[in-house]
Amino acid sequence: MTDVAAFSFNKLVIFGVGLIGGSLARALRERGEADGACTVIGVGRSAASTGRAVELGVIDSSAALTDDAALREALAGADVVLLAAPVAQTQPLLERIAPFLGADTIVTDAGSTKSDVVAAARAALGARIGQFVPGHPIAGRESSGVEAALPDLYVGRNVVLCPLPENAPGTVERIAAMWRATGALVRDMAPEQHDRVFASVSHLPHVLSFALVEQILNSPDAALKFSFAAGGFRDFTRIAASSPEMWRDVCIANRVALLDELDAYSAVLARLRTAIEAADGAALEAVFARSRLARTEWQEQRAGGGAPGDASK
Amino acid sequence: MTDVAAFSFNKLVIFGVGLIGGSLARALRERGEADGACTVIGVGRSAASTGRAVELGVIDSSAALTDDAALREALAGADVVLLAAPVAQTQPLLERIAPFLGADTIVTDAGSTKSDVVAAARAALGARIGQFVPGHPIAGRESSGVEAALPDLYVGRNVVLCPLPENAPGTVERIAAMWRATGALVRDMAPEQHDRVFASVSHLPHVLSFALVEQILNSPDAALKFSFAAGGFRDFTRIAASSPEMWRDVCIANRVALLDELDAYSAVLARLRTAIEAADGAALEAVFARSRLARTEWQEQRAGGGAPGDASK
Secondary structure: OHHHHOOOOOEEEEEOOOHHHHHHHHHHHHHHHHHOOOEEEEEEOOHHHHHHHHHOOOOOEEEEOOOHHHHHHHHOOOOEEEEOOOHHHHHHHHHHHHHHOOOOOEEEEOOOOOHHHHHHHHHHHHHHHHHEEOEEEOOOOOOOOHHHOOOOOOOOOEEEEOOOOOOOHHHHHHHHHHHHOOOOEEEEOOHHHHHHHHHHHHHHHHHHHHHHHHHHHHOOOHHHHHHHOOHHHHHHOHHHHOOHHHHHHHHHHOHHHHHHHHHHHHHHHHHHHHHHHOOOHHHHHHHHHHHHHHHHHHHHHHHHHOOOOOOOO | OHHHHOOOOOEEEEEOOOHHHHHHHHHHHHHHHHHOOOEEEEEEOOHHHHHHHHHOOOOOEEEEOOOHHHHHHHHOOOOEEEEOOOHHHHHHHHHHHHHHOOOOOEEEEOOOOOHHHHHHHHHHHHHHHHHEEOEEEOOOOOOOOHHHOOOOOOOOOEEEEOOOOOOOHHHHHHHHHHHHOOOOEEEEOOHHHHHHHHHHHHHHHHHHHHHHHHHHHHOOOHHHHHHHOOHHHHHHOHHHHOOHHHHHHHHHHOHHHHHHHHHHHHHHHHHHHHHHHOOOHHHHHHHHHHHHHHHHHHHHHHHHHOOOOOOOO
16 A cells, blocks of 8 residues: 555645545544645535534534635645535635636546536636646545545545646645545546546436436336336436436536437437347347357456445546 | 245246346245145246356256256146246247246246237137236346345335236236235226336436446546446446346337337426526526425335335345
8 A cells, every 4th residue: 555655745725625625624534633734625506515524523624605704714735625516616715716726736627528527627717727636536425425424435436537638747646645535546537538437337327227217107007017026127217316416417528429329329229120020039149149258258347346235436 | 934835836937037036936945845746947049148047946856948848747736837038028928927837826927017918828728818927026136147146135115916807806816825924015006107107217327337438438528427426326326227227128019108208308408407407596407406305205205114125126
């Protein structure tokens, strides 16, 4: 765990102290309490929204986003600022922070999409864009809120960083070290690549799952169908219990990549439809067997290094 | 458990002693050993295929489907015959059995589709169709084979019966009593209704899940995508690890209902695509919120009477 020793900080400011921000704070504080002093400040829409995080000891103190003086004090001399709010709030948040942002402070985020976040950051930070390192910790979203925050949420999880041309190498490395200190595996990707990958393995499955429940609801015998739904339906639609607001925002923020994946998926469905209609058993079995093999191999590789308790994302 | 006392038999013959047939045998034998003598005979393609079931004590004896004398003896005086083989084998199996079938023997099945099974039974049994009661126990298929057979597999599970106009009431009631004796909840449906319901809540989700893995496999960055797939992908695609042969057969056997569901689903997807492209957050959130509510209510109702360990079906 030499990585764990590689990150130290004096002041971390987290905008949005929920599961993601709170878990980072708890992971770093557990080290900090060993290392010596380090301060974690949470910023929320109101004092109330961060009060619980202080009560739980997840953060040292809190500031209200609307309070200029408190925000200035919170950001003064901060090493790192994490934005852990909905991606749609990235630009207004950065515009709000910019006036109080020190030249040595590094800002990063935890958004599920990256191309839109980069555009928002460029618009808000302008010439200071080099201080912003886009990031995405791939961690659970099943339960949410600071009560669900865990010091080991990121152990063995992937954290994607999307370094910008304007980022100094040391700037990116500092954020990478912060995440490695939580036990996460840091991986770099271009924002467009990130958005394509997560449109495929996360955003599209959520849309498909919501769509199945919607289809059943629209059918005349919905109640009967639900009454016979069993384990296959249960797992297929578990992610349809995810936050409508979050997924609405993700679908819109990542719509370019998501539409590409949706169209590619519809093409596969059309192929399967043709095979079903033609009762082409060989064509169906070929696709099903290929999928089963790939899914089984994925599970096996994951069981090796993966986190079985990994939640929906 | 007055239901449990309501069924007794002298001889049960099971064609295909795997998870489904084996679990019925184990459930009834546990009662039989209390009640007194009752014989369970397993029939397989060969003696070897049923030998393991005899070793495990799931059945009393076995017969090879190819052996006329053994088959005649097995079926002589049988109370009930269960077909627990792939649905595609229903007609050849019934044609093979018909010459040896006593007038008082009731035949039922465990197939995942019903309209095709009824057609096959009518073709094979002709005027004796009244002796056939179509059935479908909704039970796990995750693990398979007689080793996976459990005496309590059906406790609290639904078993659908699709009575035919030619069935005498007492004939249907006898099969219903058999399943109730295993702890199952017996529900009647018309074959077409059964096929529509399961096309929607089981067959379509399997196709959609196989299709997602197929789509990723077809993409240029498949390995990268799989490497970032997390919990949402895991649950959405768990059923893509199901048997390609079984699902090939189900898709073809139930293709009429499945194509209807697939088209209705594609229409929902097209609506969502339009909303995503137009960045219509209100439309997306409305669908997602409705789906989340329905999925959450379904889970809660199920937690009341349902089987949490329920497997893919």
